[in-house]
Amino acid sequence: MTAPHSNDRSIAAHLQLQRADFALDVQLNLPGQGVTALFGPSGCGKTTLLRSIAGLERAHGRVTVNGDVWQDDAARHWLPTHQRALGYVFQEASLFPHLTAEDNIRYGLRRTPAARQRVALEQVIELLGIAPLLPRKPSTLSGGERQRVAIARALATSPRVLLMDEPLSALDAERKAEVLPYLDRLQAHQDIPVLYISHSLDEVARLASHLVLLRAGRVVAEGHTAQLLARLDLPLAHGDTAAAVVPATVTQHDASDHLTTAQFDGGQLRLVGTQARAPGTAVRLRIQARDVSVALVPPAYSSILNVLPVQIAAIQPEAPGYAMLQVQAGATMLLARLSQHSVQQMGLCAGQSAWAQVKGVALLD
Numbered sequence: 047m048t049a050p051h052s053n054d055r056s057i058a059a060h061l062q063l064q065r066a067d068f069a070l071d072v073q074l075n076l077p078g079q080g081v082t083a084l085f086g087p088s089g090c091g092k093t094t095l096l097r098s099i100a101g102l103e104r105a106h107g108r109v110t111v112n113g114d115v116w117q118d119d120a121a122r123h124w125l126p127t128h129q130r131a132l133g134y135v136f137q138e139a140s141l142f143p144h145l146t147a148e149d150n151i152r153y154g155l156r157r158t159p160a161a162r163q164r165v166a167l168e169q170v171i172e173l174l175g176i177a178p179l180l181p182r183k184p185s186t187l188s189g190g191e192r193q194r195v196a197i198a199r200a201l202a203t204s205p206r207v208l209l210m211d212e213p214l215s216a217l218d219a220e221r222k223a224e225v226l227p228y229l230d231r232l233q234a235h236q237d238i239p240v241l242y243i244s245h246s247l248d249e250v251a252r253l254a255s256h257l258v259l260l261r262a263g264r265v266v267a268e269g270h271t272a273q274l275l276a277r278l279d280l281p282l283a284h285g286d287t288a289a290a291v292v293p294a295t296v297t298q299h300d301a302s303d304h305l306t307t308a309q310f311d312g313g314q315l316r317l318v319g320t321q322a323r324a325p326g327t328a329v330r331l332r333i334q335a336r337d338v339s340v341a342l343v344p345p346a347y348s349s350i351l352n353v354l355p356v357q358i359a360a361i362q363p364e365a366p367g368y369a370m371l372q373v374q375a376g377a378t379m380l381l382a383r384l385s386q387h388s389v390q391q392m393g394l395c396a397g398q399s400a401w402a403q404v405k406g407v408a409l410l411d
């Protein structure tokens with residue numbers, strides 16, 4: 047069943063499911079493009095939600111994906127999984143061991159009706175850089191290579207959505223770093239929305255433009271990743287890993303000093319030692335709360351490259367001895383993790399003007 051508005055770019059998952067000691071109850075309307083991360087503590091229902099969208103669990107409600115109605119219990123409509131145009135990538139690549147990488151990918155392709163095939167096999171192979179792996183059996187591939195083949199197999203079926211359940215969590219840091227750029231490429235070259243479960247805030251910050259925070263089967267918060275990461279009422283903005291994500295545009299690269307300048311909605315930031323990027327390139331920057339300090343007078347003769355005029359938006363006490371500050375630069379919210387002692391000594395309070403000294407800025411893509 048296809049909705050009359052074929053240009054509908056959204057994913058709706060209005061779902062309820064009751065188990066003996068767990069209930070899923072979500073009303074989600076998500077973007078029909080880009081990566082949406084599902085994040086939350088173990089057992090909060092991330093996998094159950096993804097499986098329900100896939101029709102692998104019999105939740106009740108309504109699921110639509112960019113105009114396709116997969117489930118509408120009110121209209122007694124429910125498509126089984128094989129009739130839902132989706133790709134599913136699990137933590138461990140579940141490839142057929144007796145088939146080569148190529149035959150694994152072709153297997154998915156054969157099961158896709160010709161009318162639905164929109165993604166060319168060659169394109170998928172090129173995108174994931176797996177041409178040299180095609181004749182090999184899964185047992186001869188590394189974990190990262192296997193996962194790239196599994197993603198290729200899912201993509202080759204021309205899915206309307208890609209469901210990824212912790213696709214990198216079984217890989218060590220090095221293999222993860224090897225696969226991540228392919229996920230970036232996927233976003234740049236394929237217009238397929240991705241729902242992505244991850245336990246890693248780093249991964250979420252890097253890949254996801256949209257974020258859903260779940261707890262005990264319910265949605266705690268949902269919205270732009272950058273906005274949610276900086277919200278003091280949410281657990282993400284607390285502790286040693288708290289960080290703000292800042293969308294920016296490269297304006298200059300000074301090759302002699304290895305300094306890149308990027309403009310964001312609130313000023314300029316300079317990054318040292320990053321690869322040269324052409325002016326105009328859109329980038330996402332990550333600023334950790336522990337790398338931001340606050341001064342009440344403009345710091346002089348400082349080695350810190352980035353000093354921004356800000357306004358303190360909010361202050362919240364943290365784990366013993368710490369306070370988390372939201373500081374606003376233009377329209378951008380940053381986080382600063384300070385000692386309680388400094389907050390008291392300096393008499394810091396919401397509404398005050400100050401200078402944020404940013405010690406480290408990381409390029410996410």
Ligand SMILES: Nc1ncnc2c1ncn2[C@@H]1O[C@H](COP(=O)(O)OP(=O)(O)OP(=O)(O)O)[C@@H](O)[C@H]1O
Nearest residue numbers: 065067068086087088089090091092093094095245
């Ligand atoms: N097949 C099942 N039968 C009964 N209960 C289940 C089943 N699968 C999961 N559960 C329970 O449902 C709840 C949600 O599980 P789910 O796997 O969706 O959580 P999750 O957020 O994906 O967790 P994790 O991050 O650990 O993977 C948990 O309480 C879990 O114990």
